[in-house]
Amino acid sequence: MAEPPDPHGLDAQGFIEREGSLARVPPAFRPVVAAARDRLLDAFGARMHSAYLYGSVPRGTARVGRSDLDLLVALREEPTDADRDAARVLGAALDEEFRQIDGAGTLLFGRGRLLSDLETYDLGWFVACLCTPLLGEDLAAHLPRYRPDSLLARETNGDLALFLPRWRERIAGAGNLEEARRPLVRFMSRHLVRTACTLVMPRWQGWTSDLREMAEVFGAYYPQRAAQLRAAAEYGYEPVGDAAVLRAYLDDLGPWLVEEYARVHGVKAPRPDQPRRTTG
Missing domain, CATH: 3.30.460.10 (Beta Polymerase, domain 2)
Structure with missing residues (x-):
């Protein structure tokens, strides 16, 4: 297994530092x-x-x-x-x-x-x-200070299952127009890479918002998915209008992340305004 990047993004007490200024x-x-x-x-x-x-x-x-x-x-x-x-x-x-x-x-x-x-x-x-x-x-x-723990992982990205049906609708609405699919690839790539990184965040004990580094962190713990995440990180910066990329997200990477996230961290607490769970 490849070694993840050295943990960073935390202060001396192990809390996540504010990343911008x-x-x-x-x-x-x-x-x-x-x-x-x-x-x-x-x-x-x-x-x-x-x-x-x-x-x-x-x-x-x-x-x-x-x-x-x-x-x-x-x-x-x-x-x-x-x-x-x-x-x-x-x-x-x-x-x-x-x-x-x-x-x-x-x-x-x-x-x-x-x-x-x-x-x-x-x-x-x-x-x-x-x-x-x-x-x-x-x-x-x-607000409190935050550590990169399982509670934070669950409550930030433990609701991917709710997004997949809506993404299917948006993709269907884009039709065969490559220009319409490109922003969807960008948005979905970023969401999936961030979800994958927070899945392993408590094991890594660090924080980053860089998509490429997120993919490297994740890949160190799930080498069988590493290449897929690296590609998604690149599409997050330089999107393509390829329908095959979107299908892979909806039929493979997305459902796998939903199941693995729920197994490791559980499911995010429901919100009053969240969409109903649907299938398909």
Whole structure:
């Protein structure tokens, strides 16, 4: 068995460190971040409790013209349809104006949900460890510190079974258009690689958001799937519009991960708004 990369991403006490910061934003993306900060205030005003960056931009690994801008907004109340419309308008305007990014998206949640007991080891962990404060009071001050243990693994990615039926519907909707399939390959590749990495995270005792490194970590514990995960990591960065890739995800890798994840860590606690489990 190949040795996994040396564990990292933890502090001296073994807690997952916050991975991004405004200081790491590459110079080319700083005007985009500044514009996003101003426009979030215009779009949500007093309804907004706080706002965050996440993804490659605050990690300092964004690629000009290839990376998107990822935002999360914590609202004082649960988001409304008007809030979602405002987020879509904001994202479209930023994407059109700034060539540095290839898309912009904003996740919206109520502050109460982000700090709820049910979300402590999912959305709470996401905010505390993977999000970089941009505006307002940092919710991480109200959240625990996190270790790379089985509880965190289960509550972050132990719900893959719920996604597979929805992915089938999205693939069917894309038809035979290669351009329509490419973003699906990118999204699904990233989701599966991250799920595979959190499957082995408690054994590795480290954290990373780099897809290629995630695949290497996983492959050290499941060598029979290593090549498959390495390919998925590459498609996460450089997607193709190949229908065979999507079929392999839905008919092989995805179902295998569902079964192995449930065997090792169990199934994520149900959420009130989660989709019903379906077959096929």
